[in-house]
Amino acid sequence: MYSFSFQNPTRIEFGTDKEKNMGKYMQECEAKKALIIFGSDRIKESGLFDDVTTSLKEHGIEFIECGGIKSNPLLSKVREGVSIAKEFGADSVLSIGGGSCLDSAKAIAAGSLYEGDVWDFFTGKEVEQALPIFDVMTLAATGSEMNSGGVVTNEETKQKYPIRGFSLYPKVSVINPKLQATVSQDYLVYSAADIIAHSIEGYFTATVQPELINLQVEANIKTVIRTTEILLKNPADLDARGEFAWAATMALNGITLLGTAGASYPNHMIEHAMSAVCDVPHGAGLSVVMPAWMTWWKDRNPKQFQRFAKEIFGLTTAEECIQALTAWFDKIGTPTKLVQLHIDGHVLEEVIDNATQNAVDWKMSDLYDRKAITEIFNLAK
Amino acid sequence: MYSFSFQNPTRIEFGTDKEKNMGKYMQECEAKKALIIFGSDRIKESGLFDDVTTSLKEHGIEFIECGGIKSNPLLSKVREGVSIAKEFGADSVLSIGGGSCLDSAKAIAAGSLYEGDVWDFFTGKEVEQALPIFDVMTLAATGSEMNSGGVVTNEETKQKYPIRGFSLYPKVSVINPKLQATVSQDYLVYSAADIIAHSIEGYFTATVQPELINLQVEANIKTVIRTTEILLKNPADLDARGEFAWAATMALNGITLLGTAGASYPNHMIEHAMSAVCDVPHGAGLSVVMPAWMTWWKDRNPKQFQRFAKEIFGLTTAEECIQALTAWFDKIGTPTKLVQLHIDGHVLEEVIDNATQNAVDWKMSDLYDRKAITEIFNLAK
Secondary structure (H helix, E strand, O other), X not given: OOOEEXXXXXXXXXXXXXXXXXXXXXXXXXXXXXXXXXXOOHHHHOOHHHHHHHHHHHOOXXXXXXXXOOOOOEHHHHHHHHHHHHHHOOOEEEEEEOHHHHHHHHHHHHHOOOOOOHHHHHOOOOOOOOOOEEEEEOOOOOOXXXXXXXXXXXXXXXXXXXXXXXXXXXXXXXXXXXXXXXXXXXXXXXXXXXXXXXXXXXXXXXXXXXXXXXXXXXXXHHHHHHHHHHHHHOOOOHHXXXXXXXXXXXXXXXXXXXXXXXXXXXXXXXXXXXXXXXXXXXXXXXXXXXXXXXXXXXXXXXXXXXHHHHHHHOOOOHHHHHHHHHHHHHXXXXXXXXXXXXXXXXXXXXXXXXXXXXXXXXXXXXXXXXXXXXXXXXXXX | OOOEEEEEEEEEEEOOOHHHHXXXXXXXXXXOEEEEEEOOOHHHHOOHHHHHHHHHHHOOOEEEEEOOOOOOXXXXXXXXXXXXXXXXXXXXXXXXXXXXXXXXXHHHHHHOOOOXXXXXXXXXXXXXXXXXXXXXXXXXXXOHXXXXXXXXEXXXXXXXXXXXXXXXXXXXXXXXXXXXXXXXXXXXXXXXHHHHHHHHHHHHXXXXXXHHHHHHHHHHHHHHHHHHHHHHHOOOOHHHHHHHHHHHHHXXXXXHHOOOXXXXXXXXXXXXXXXXXXXXXXXXXXXXXXXXXXXXXXXXOHHHHHHHHHHHHOOOOHHHHHHXXXXXXXXXXXXXXXXXXXXXXXXXHHHHHHHHHHHHHOOOOOOOXXXXXXXXXXXXX
16 A cells, blocks of 8 residues: 545535535535536526526525536636636536536636636646535536546647646535436446546556555446446436446545555546547547557556456456457447547547647656557557 | 435545654644543554654644543543543644544544533534544554544443544544554454444445445455455555555445445444443454344345355355354454353343343334344354
8 A cells, every 4th residue: 555645525415306405505615606607508408407596596695607518628618717707706616517517617616716827727837726616417427526626628729638626626516316317328338438447547557556446446347337238228227327426436536546656547648639639529539549558558567457357357368358348338339449530640640649748748758659659549440 | 326415524644654744734724732642651652652742843732641541432531531621722632542542532522612521422412513633543443533433431321332423523544554563463353353344234234235335345345354364474564454454444434335225233233232341342342243143134135145155255145154254253363252252141131231222222222122132142152
């Protein structure tokens, strides 16, 4: 076990109708003026927006809206949110949506208490303070509801980069499986790929990896595989929906990295380039990158691959487990080849350039130079 | 998945020498006058007390001592601690020791901000506030370092009862595996039994038990069994010591109950009577109760026992897994029969009376009347 410091202060409110208490939760944190971040108007049509804002009104919380957040959320929209929040005098930010909304909300929460440009936080400036953040999750995958990070794309520079800081832990996150039951099949399987990616990054790259952590990571992966299959047959199964959502949270709330050392996020580093350049859905990009990266990486950590093969698929070799994971992605319908995302030719070159720059900026270029990244993408063809 | 609310605000500082930063951690929480709770003078002889208090002095934190906490900590000592804290004007409580010290510290922290008798909190009064709590753990088992509960024995009434409250989450807990490497073999195996007991209570009694939670509980149990065997051979193995400690924390920090419903603590309810009447070590009492209780309970949850048999021991039936667990307790040297604890005759009758009263006070008497408790103890003969 490696030394660690750990504190995760987020309060989780999990279960049916919890979003109808959001006003109470926010009042307990002394919020009075909220900026509400959301994506499309679907949350208005479904009644969710009304349910949440009714609760806010009942607790005397004023609010202003900032809708239109898209997948792979954009810096321009974050800047717009910061302006609205400052002008309105928001003392809190409430995201109603998936990871893109919440990640945008986190950046806006930091930017609202900062005089400079919010992008500074994505390029090295420390987040010292942020408005209190609240969220109602309509999609499970990101883990953002119980961690201190977020990812936003600067569309001018085509950089999809992370922001981090203790003050970015949400104060209260609502996870109501029922609200996630209407997610499209595409986004369900992309989410499954995203959670598995969050799980395997540390699992395969850490140089110190306690057995207890292996078991915890495998618990999350097994749960995602099992519940995805249930949900593809029966999207209304709320038990499976709940376990899927909770596995997503547990996969990236910090618990499964405790006592480890040396973990890195190469699949995310590479995928961010695909999203930044081609705007592919994050999970769809990851399911293409993972089998390729695993093939490229397997000989560096052969025992862990054999373990993964046995524990997850009841198989023996690294090759077999990569094949099995690829076959499972194919089965559930998330892409596994670049061609399925229409990434080739000069676009692929641009993606490789972008990933190579990510590797430099994320201090991973010792392992991931242009040659290595090209090799990985070649394995994804 | 059942609905839940979860927030665990404790900051964990895990690793070598972390106790030497305790002054810094406490200063960050604005502590200036600490009451230090500890057991025997061993922590002075080992240098640990000096290491911690040097750090306190460097950060301008005054302190006063309250030593002499014993296993199965006593209410009289807690009352003494409350008096000292009030007279000194303590603004914080620091435990250096195992679960008994920390549980006493929690009660003292609550009692110090209360005008009535601290025992009130053990008999129904809500804990509304408490002094900030800090701890350096010298023994792993209790889980108290990352939860909001504690247990103290009222020696006049022979009640070993719990105190609970959100303000009893420690602010900062230090877990340094090296400090736990000198624990006696007896207390190592009692601790193993305690962690397994924390794990199986919910696992076997919950009426709603998500698969993900099963996997997490099994991860903790597997880790305890594996690392106990390593530590019995090599007490200085700090990796095993660290995983053992972290499994102890994870087994009772609330994570493994999320989304479950109906969990209860019958083994603890029964064992507390043994500790209260006979002052047996908590873990030693639990390793006697568990096989008996499991035999008594198994037909109420046969599938879960078959699962436990397969996942933990690679076996098939409930009977086999109870035998295997008993054999493992015997092998590591923690008792499995009442006679090993010298509990029989009129003493046993008194223990049964005491447990029967616990069941009433803990609202478990619908299942655990005197007849049931007697049956369970008969299975432990």
